[in-house]
Amino acid sequence: MHLRSLSLDNFRCYERARFELPPGLNVILGPNASGKTTLLEAIYLLATTTSPRTSTAGAMIRHGSTSARVTGVFERDGHEVTIRVTLGDPSGGRSSAKTIEVDGREVAGAREIIGRVQAVLFWVGELQVVKGSPGDRRRFLNAAIGQMSARYLDDLARYRRALRQRNEVLRALARGGSDGRLLAPWTHALVEAGGPITVDRAGLVEALAAEAAPLHSRLGAGAEELVVRYAPSVPLDADADVADAFYTRLEATHRREVERGSTQVGPHRDDIQLTIDGVDVRRFGSQGQQRTAALALKLAQARIAGARTATEPILLLDDCLSELDADRGAAMLDLSADREQMIVTSACCPGHLGQRLADAHVIDTTGHAAALGGCDGDAG
Amino acid sequence: MLSYAEPIRELIEQLEALPGIGPKSAQRLAFHLLAAGPERAERLARALVDVHRRIRRCEECGNWSVEALCPVCVADDRERDAICVVADAKDLMALERAGEYRGLYHVLDGLLSPVEGVGPGDLRITELLERIDRLGVSEVILATPPTVEGDATAEFLREVLGGRGMRVTRLALGLPVGADLDYADQVTVARALRGRTEMTE
Ligand SMILES: Nc1ncnc2c1ncn2[C@@H]1O[C@H](COP(=O)(O)OP(=O)(O)O)[C@@H](O)[C@H]1O
Ligand SMILES: [Mg+2]
Ligand SMILES: [Zn+2]
Numbered sequence: 053m054h055l056r057s058l059s060l061d062n063f064r065c066y067e068r069a070r071f072e073l074p075p076g077l078n079v080i081l082g083p084n085a086s087g088k089t090t091l092l093e094a095i096y097l098l099a100t101t102t103s104p105r106t107s108t109a110g111a112m113i114r115h116g117s118t119s120a121r122v123t124g125v126f127e128r129d130g131h132e133v134t135i136r137v138t139l140g141d142p143s144g145g146r147s148s149a150k151t152i153e154v155d156g157r158e159v160a161g162a163r164e165i166i167g168r169v170q171a172v173l174f175w176v177g178e179l180q181v182v183k184g185s186p187g188d189r190r191r192f193l194n195a196a197i198g199q200m201s202a203r204y205l206d207d208l209a210r211y212r213r214a215l216r217q218r219n220e221v222l223r224a225l226a227r228g229g230s231d232g233r234l235l236a237p238w239t240h241a242l243v244e245a246g247g248p249i250t251v252d253r254a255g256l257v258e259a260l261a262a263e264a265a266p267l268h269s270r271l272g273a274g275a276e277e278l279v280v281r282y283a284p285s286v287p288l289d290a291d292a293d294v295a296d297a298f299y300t301r302l303e304a305t306h307r308r309e310v311e312r313g314s315t316q317v318g319p320h321r322d323d324i325q326l327t328i329d330g331v332d333v334r335r336f337g338s339q340g341q342q343r344t345a346a347l348a349l350k351l352a353q354a355r356i357a358g359a360r361t362a363t364e365p366i367l368l369l370d371d372c373l374s375e376l377d378a379d380r381g382a383a384m385l386d387l388s389a390d391r392e393q394m395i396v397t398s399a400c401c402p403g404h405l406g407q408r409l410a411d412a413h414v415i416d417t418t419g420h421a422a423a424l425g426g427c428d429g430d431a432g
Numbered sequence: 433m434l435s436y437a438e439p440i441r442e443l444i445e446q447l448e449a450l451p452g453i454g455p456k457s458a459q460r461l462a463f464h465l466l467a468a469g470p471e472r473a474e475r476l477a478r479a480l481v482d483v484h485r486r487i488r489r490c491e492e493c494g495n496w497s498v499e500a501l502c503p504v505c506v507a508d509d510r511e512r513d514a515i516c517v518v519a520d521a522k523d524l525m526a527l528e529r530a531g532e533y534r535g536l537y538h539v540l541d542g543l544l545s546p547v548e549g550v551g552p553g554d555l556r557i558t559e560l561l562e563r564i565d566r567l568g569v570s571e572v573i574l575a576t577p578p579t580v581e582g583d584a585t586a587e588f589l590r591e592v593l594g595g596r597g598m599r600v601t602r603l604a605l606g607l608p609v610g611a612d613l614d615y616a617d618q619v620t621v622a623r624a625l626r627g628r629t630e631m632t633e
Binding site: 145163166167201202203206210214216220224230233234236237240245 | 585587591619622
């Protein structure tokens with residue numbers, strides 16, 4: 053699928069702007085703080101209803117305005133779909149309000165967009181997948197699977213709810229103010245939602261591992277081998293039912309969970325292990341290795357999403373070109389040559405990429421910013 | 433800054449305390465009631481007071497009722513060997529509107545929720561057990577909603593009722609009638625699959 057046009061009203065530094073985008077490679081060029089990342093953020097917002105940069109809707113509204121609006125016209129297999137996200141309230145109400153419309157009809161939320169529009173974004177925050185905590189890697193898994201499966205998001209919401217309730221009973225048990233009969237229903241709810249989450253994550257990580265390794269070596273890492281492995285809190289065994297395994301682990305840790313007043317095992321304790329030639333990338337990888345590993349994971353995610361949902365995601369890559377050397381930069385563009393649409397940002401026009409960029413459609417944010425009064429500009 | 437006269441402020445405050453009504457709607461309602469005149473207001477006030485004076489809990493099932501027993505419990509054409517357990521009277525009415533079920537009901541008055549401090553003692557479970565024993569019920573249908581709390585409450589009741597020898601069933605999670613599998617919500621389809629029932633003997 054691809055984005056045909058993007059309109060912004062009072063979105064961050066854009067007062068009013070409209071862009072036409074062809075399929076294939078689009079390059080957003082402009083100096084620092086000219087609104088390049090903002091454009092990718094807007095597209096990501098349309099595809100997922102969330103921003104990668106902020107969880108506060110109000111932060112995306114242009115200073116001095118009460119509401120912002122982003123509209124995108126997407127095309128998929130010859131069909132057009134228009135998505136519009138309105139942030140805040142034009143009449144000055146809550147700035148945290150968020151309204152989503154699909155083809156002019158207001159919808160309840162992300163669930164309705166899943167499967168219609170997909171985008172995969174790589175930006176500087178994505179490095180957390182490699183460098184960050186296990187929680188950052190779980191967030192990556194949740195976003196990747198959630199974008200393909202509304203059912204996964206439902207299980208996740210139910211799991212969190214069950215976990216909160218169960219931990220409350222555990223704390224009461226520790227105080228001696230409850231009995232085991234009250235724990236059982238929440239254990240049941242936890243396992244019922246947690247089992248499928250574990251299975252889905254195992255499936256995704258397996259696919260990621262298979263896709264990411266060759267991408268990683270083609271990104272210029274050469275002979276270095278990236279290995280991606282799921283480290284589930286509840287061990288998955290081909291012969292055993294995941295629910296049984298979960299119950300067994302819960303029983304084995306029961307004393308500790310009561311002592312601590314919190315559930316010790318389950319998907320909320322999962323992690324992914326990333327190694328290059330057997331060495332933990334998180335702890336011992338160089339900056340460059342971490343970056344390439346994260347990029348390989350992201351590109352792998354895009355391929356999997358495309359294959360599993362029959363909706364080719366739009367690839368959004370923020371500030372990748374300047375950071376990769378000429379060979380890696382070229383490799384990245386070539387890797388994505390078969391993608392339907394790829395939108396990349398860059399602060400300078402890396403001359404060494406020559407023909408590849410000459411064939412691209414260029415969006416210059418300098419012009420837009422100037423013509424429209426510009427950004428507040430923390431450039432420099 | 434100029435603010436509304438005290439009685440108007442009080443009315444807005446009272447309306448705003450109602451579920452689903454924000455400050456803006458509260459203001460709109462308050463001024464609507466003010467403009468509609470005293471008669472309209474008196475009718476509303478009377479209805480509010482009346483509902484509390486005249487409505488009570490059915491002594492059997494917990495449903496809202498004018499008499500000591502609600503219409504379901506006094507009806508002589510209801511089957512008395514099945515009890516359908518619901519979270520609240522609203523759900524009871526929803527099931528009644530479907531017109532399919534001919535047995536009795538039992539209103540729990542909520543769902544288990546440790547975070548909100550709701551335990552088994554806060555639900556009408558003792559009353560349920562007492563009725564089951566007294567009526568010699570042969571089936572209990574657990575019709576709590578398909579939320580985490582609804583499922584957990586059903587699971588807790590299943591455990592409590594175990595060993596009493598009657599059938600315990602749970603309301604099935606199905607697909608909307610007439611819905612094409614193609615268009616049904618992905619979540620609904622997935623959960624209907626999980627709750628599928630055996631068709632072979
Ligand atoms: N809510 C907002 N209102 C107005 N300007 C904003 C808002 N949020 C961010 N900006 C400004 O938008 C500009 C563009 O940011 P960004 O898209 O990250 O630039 P780039 O990626 O080109 O470096 C920054 O100067 C920033 O200060
Ligand atoms: Mg940027
Ligand atoms: Zn009754």
